[in-house]
Amino acid sequence: MNISLIEIEEHIKKYIKVITTVINVDVGVVDKNMKRVSGTSRYNDTVGERVRGNVFKKTIETGETSIIENPRTHDLCQICADKELCKETLEIATPIYCNGEIEGVLGLLCFNEEQKNKILLDVESYLDFTKQIAEFIGMKFKEYRESLLQKEREETLNQLLNNMTKGVILSDVDGNITSINQIGIKKLKLSFNPEGKKMQLISQNDYIMNEEIFKLIIGKKEYNVTGKKVPMVSFSQKKINGFIFDDIQKISKNIVEVSNQYNRITLDDIHGTSQSIQSLKEYIKTVANSNSTVLITGESGTGKELIARSLHSSGNRKDKPLVVINCSAIPDSLLESELFGYVKGAFTGADNNGHMGKFELANGGVIFLDEIGDMPLYLQAKILRVIQEKKIERIGSNKSIDLDIKIIAATNADLRQKIKEKKFREDLFYRLNVIPIQTCPLRERREDIGPIVKKLIEKYSVISGKKEIDIDEKAMNVLLDYDWPGNVRELENVIELIMNTCGEADRVTVSMLPENIKLSKNKNIILEEIKKESFEILEDEFCEIEKNYIIKGLEKYGNSTEGKKILCDKMNIGLTTLYRKLKKFNIDK
Known part of the structure; x- marks a missing residue:
């Protein structure tokens, strides 16, 4: 100096x-x-x-x-x-x-x-x-x-404190606040300067990501925050207490998948010109701001997660967290702790710092429960309670946490059939199905195949670092003729394969398509030729053959949903179509 x-x-x-x-x-x-x-x-x-x-x-x-x-x-x-x-x-x-x-x-x-x-x-x-x-x-x-040095240090410290991303409160040994930085005032949404007021800091004996949870009381207001105490000595050699804190939502945002400008899915990412797609987009716009639960159903690969993300980005919670959890991808023994979290010591092997569940992470925003049809019954009861009471409790804790959350669920299972089989709660179904959305399989909107193929070629051209290529008419006709049992997901896999194997070609030809798709086209040609030769199979005879085939298939693969899915794959039809045929043929299975 x-x-x-x-x-x-x-x-x-x-x-x-x-x-x-x-x-x-x-x-x-x-x-x-x-x-x-x-x-x-x-x-x-x-x-x-x-x-x-x-x-x-x-x-x-x-x-x-x-x-x-x-x-x-x-x-x-x-x-x-x-x-x-x-x-x-x-x-x-x-x-x-x-x-x-x-x-x-x-x-x-x-x-x-x-x-x-x-x-x-x-x-x-x-x-x-x-x-x-x-x-x-x-x-x-x-x-x-x-x-001067002390003043300079204090000014430097204040500049540092006011440029921190965390709140800082300094208090004397009696708990009277001597200083608080600007971000602290903002995080606590204080409309007054709390300096001189008494504060209380009560540990909740709970942790999130190594941050201890405290109840902070200033005057008559209470705040739930995470942070740590730091004993300090002031420039005048007086003992003071420092508290560095963050709001729980900020911690959540740091450890949760948050939709932002880089990964946000919007309605523009739903491609297609069919009437069903246009109606779907309009419907999403209509219900996006609703806080009611949404149930998205449809075959695998039809874009249920795409719809869920579009609902989030189109609604009034678009700047809040979107948390995605696949209920079928997590073992039953872990799913409850993933959804609801736990406190330290809740069970053997529990993290000493506790764990924040997905519902708590999504608080204020949206949670997407994919494949909810595979959720075990005991957890279905807890989900029902969450929807009804808007509260959760961590495993091992008796403290309720209030939720402000929108729930979107999705499944490719026939939930009404699962209800009949006592595998899904009827009351939960009605709680979820407040705003129903049914996806349309790709084979029922073939006019969307062309626009989707174009967008996928653009996407994988960028990813593979290649120039965009065209697709010739014959190859497109083969794609249009194929039934796409795996829907858009299967179509995307095919285009990704082509873009990785096309070399320097500037056009997609039939020879580049996977064998199963080319054979499907040949099969249809053969059937057409058979028709031309006037080889007729009476409709009632064909129905009898089909009925017997279904009965034998059920006997072989079982009457469970998984068995029926295998049968559907063999018959190259969707699960919904199979249930329609069961009803048509009066097969009581």
């Missing part, structure tokens, strides 16, 4: 006034740069000017007190630029120290023989007195410099 004795000029004036009163001599003070800081009599008007005297300069260089009894004839005076103008009869120069460094010189100046003789009669006493005053000036300068 580059400061000079000139900063404490007013204090120095008081000290030199004491000297002139006691000794009746003139006094001059210069800083280490040889600039006049203060002076009496003839030196009073030269404050700030550079002093050229060699005596003061020698004292600054050596740190020793100089006594010049014969000014103008002394060796130091021989090269002095002001030698001829000098009127002094005696000069005493004493260094002013601060923290072991010379900061300037205090000079006693006599201008007549009477003053000179008086000083010389008891020179040691006057030297001690001068040194004492110089020491006082050094102490005052030290005090001033430390106060």
Whole structure:
């Protein structure tokens, strides 16, 4: 810190006034740069000017007190630029120290023989007195410099605190708030400055991502926050308590998949020109702001998650978290803790810091429960309670957590059939099915295949670093003729395969298509040829064959949903179509 004795000029004036009163001599003070800081009599008007005297300069260089009894004839005076103008009869120069460094010189100046003789009669006493005053000036300068340093540190600390992403509260040993940074005020949504008010900090004996959860009480308001206590000592050496905190939602956003400008799916990502797709988009716009539960049903690969994400990005919760959990991808034993979280020590093997569940992470936003049809019955009851009460409890805790959340669920299972089989709760179905959305399989909207193929080629051209290529008419006809049991997901896999194997080709041809798709086309051609040859199978005979095939298939693969899915794959039909045929043929399975 580059400061000079000139900063404490007013204090120095008081000290030199004491000297002139006691000794009746003139006094001059210069800083280490040889600039006049203060002076009496003839030196009073030269404050700030550079002093050229060699005596003061020698004292600054050596740190020793100089006594010049014969000014103008002394060796130091021989090269002095002001030698001829000098009127002094005696000069005493004493260094002013601060923290072991010379900061300037205090000079006693006599201008007549009477003053000179008086000083010389008891020179040691006057030297001690001068040194004492110089020491006082050094102490005052030290005090001033430390106060500046403290102020600078405090300003720097405040700048740091106010630029932190976390809130910081400082309080005294009695819990009275002495300081809070701006982000802390913002996080707590305070409409007043809480400095001077009493605060309470109560640990909840719970953790999120290694951050302890506290209840913070200021006045009559309570806040749930995460953070840690930091014992501190102030610049004035007083004990203070620091508390660095964050709001729980901020922690959630750091560890949850949040839809943002980079991964946000919008209605523009739902491609197609069919009436069913246009109606779907309009319907999403209509229901997007609703807080009611949404149930998306349809065959695998029809874009149920795409619809869920579009609902999120089109609604009033688009800037809040979207948490996705696949209920069939997580073992039953872990699914409950993933959904609801747990406190430390809740069960053997539980993380010592506890765990925040997906519902809590999504609080304020949207949770998407994919494949909910595969959720075990005991958890279905808990989900029903969450929907009804808008509350959850972590495993091992009896403390309820309020939820403000929108639930979107999806399944490719026939939930009504599962209800009949006692595998899905009827009351949960009706709670979920407030806003139903049924996806349409790709084979029922073949006019969308072309636009989807175009978009997928664009997508995988970018990913593979290749130029976009066209698709010839014959290849497109094969794709249009195929039934796509795997729907859009299967179509995307096919295009990704083509883009990885097409080499430098500039057009997709039939030869590039997977064998199963080409064979499907050939099969249809053969059937057409058979028709042309007038080889007829009566409809009732064909129905009987189909009925017997279904019955034998059920006997072979089982009557469970999984068995029926296998049969559907063999017959190249969807599960919904199979149930329609079961009803048609009056097969009681």
